[in-house]
Amino acid sequence: MTSSECGSTKWQLLGEQFCADLPADAIATVGVVVGCSGGADSVALTRLIAEHSQRLPEPKRSSRPPLRIAHFNHGLRGQHSDADEQLVRDLADSLGIDVVVGRPGREDDGDAEANLRQIRRDFFHDVAAQSGCRYVALAHSADDQAETVLHHLLRGTGTQGMAGIRPASPLGRDFVILRPLLRARREAIRSALVEQGYRWREDASNESTRYTRNWIRNDVLPLIETRFPHAGEALQRAADNQNQLSEMLGRLAQQWLAAFVELPSASRPTSLKIHRPGSSRPLRSRPEQHPWPHGEDLACEPAIVIAACQSAFDAAGWPRGEMNREHWSRLGSAIVQPREAIDQMSGDPAVRLGHWPGHVEGIQRPEYVILRRASRG
Structure with a gap:
């Protein structure tokens, strides 16, 4: 009853x-x-x-x-x-x-x-x-x-x-x-x-x-x-469904973050180091590194890479309120490049990627991308 x-x-x-x-x-x-x-x-x-x-x-x-x-x-x-x-x-x-x-x-x-x-x-x-x-x-x-x-x-x-x-x-x-x-x-x-x-x-x-x-x-x-x-109920259901997808994406993003991202440390307080999952070079060993368990194709999936970068900004305490979809897409594309483009970088000095909101500058190398945030004050 x-x-x-x-x-x-x-x-x-x-x-x-x-x-x-x-x-x-x-x-x-x-x-x-x-x-x-x-x-x-x-x-x-x-x-x-x-x-x-x-x-x-x-x-x-x-x-x-x-x-x-x-x-x-x-x-x-x-x-x-x-x-x-x-x-x-x-x-x-x-x-x-x-x-x-x-x-x-x-x-x-x-x-x-x-x-x-x-x-x-x-x-x-x-x-x-x-x-x-x-x-x-x-x-x-x-x-x-x-x-x-x-x-x-x-x-x-x-x-x-x-x-x-x-x-x-x-x-x-x-x-x-x-x-x-x-x-x-x-x-x-x-x-x-x-x-x-x-x-x-x-x-x-x-x-x-x-x-x-x-x-x-x-x-x-x-x-x-x-x-x-019933538009209100339909929008509520859409949010519920998207929440489930977002939770799954969030779990994958956290795994990506643990496998490929070095967060700011005492020696590099304003830098994020993001290793390329598509690089032919092996990821450098780190004590805190966790293996990526899902294969290279999924590691290069733009939605996962962008969600992981957003989590990295949050973990580093970097503001991302001014970052829009175009900014995140540009960052994701810079990290996940075709293997041919990565191979062409071999032996080249660091290449500047440009700037993002929040005083963030990007530099890329064959094995990784470094994001540096200018300290303010």
Whole structure:
């Protein structure tokens, strides 16, 4: 018998979906910071996590790890922003959970979507680090997923962008962002809150099409759904399928990285050394080297090489926000060249490949490519 046949309420059904997508250790052992804006989705997430925490067995509850609510007040909407903050404070007080409120500093200028998002991420990272929590829970929904995939598609994204929002993703080196409501529809979340009489605040700026995401949410997707009523679900499925492919590609990229890339070291702090899998010369032996187990053809597959280079940038701490598809393709082509072209380099001095965003310069030799990043400051 299903939950609906047993007469479960909308809130109970939402809670079951939430629990199915929440790692077992998130609340019981390592602690959670809940990002709460005061909107419907984040209020629902906060209440669900609080309920889940209260259901822990008594011994675990007495020694449970920290649980925090984090709210960032950008102050962009004057008294409305302050009212959002007050609702979150009242919610935290009613649940008996500590709340941390952040506000922009002098260096946090501008209100571009990407800038505001990065400020919040930095804030969540700091709260997690200070509170000893491992996870940061954010309230992205299935509708957010559909909007993100469509946004990425219209911008000309690659395979990674088509995966949309991940159910879990890293936040710095030590923390993980969880999105346990990613399969829940926005309408279902609001209906569940109304059923329980729980309050939230609507951000009037969400109706403005000044921001691209709002334009997609309020104008583009509703128009598409007049012809394709299940477009949101279709975009969600596309993201799920692409996530599976991306995970497989990510595993191959990590193997490629371990086999062919030397990351920056104390002796070469600003250099990446990338050995050519297509070179006729053997890869130089290194203590940390792992063999590539899949054959030379797959080692030269552009998608794997590019994904590995992206992982190498991340591992080296190099920014790649300005790198577009053309930049990555050019880098991948420089690494994986036809054997004839590689053989012609024999005996030649290092050849400059050009420059990439982030002050990165490339130099190639027959056996490898070196990327050097100019130190700034």
